[in-house]
Amino acid sequence: MREQPRYNEMSLTEILAEIPRLSFAERQELVRRATEVEDQDLTSGERAILDERLVDFRQEPNAGIPAEQLKDEVLRRLRPQ
Secondary structure (H helix, E strand, O other): OOOOOOOOOOOHHHHHHHHHHOOHHHHHHHHHHHHOOOOOOOOHHHHHHHHHHHHHHHHOOOOOOOHHHHHHHHHHHHOOO
């Protein structure tokens, strides 16, 4: 059985407050690990959100931005100022 992560040690607010204090390498690691999180079954609410966004995309496929552009923007925001 897979061990459940313990989230009660830091609140989300506390975690988010710590991100700017991380080094560039630590923030890169955070992003890498966040994108590698093991896939889990979606809740019905999460599935509904994705279905809604897919409908929006099919109606206006050029309304979004390319994945590479999104990645570049995220990495730019994570760079030290």
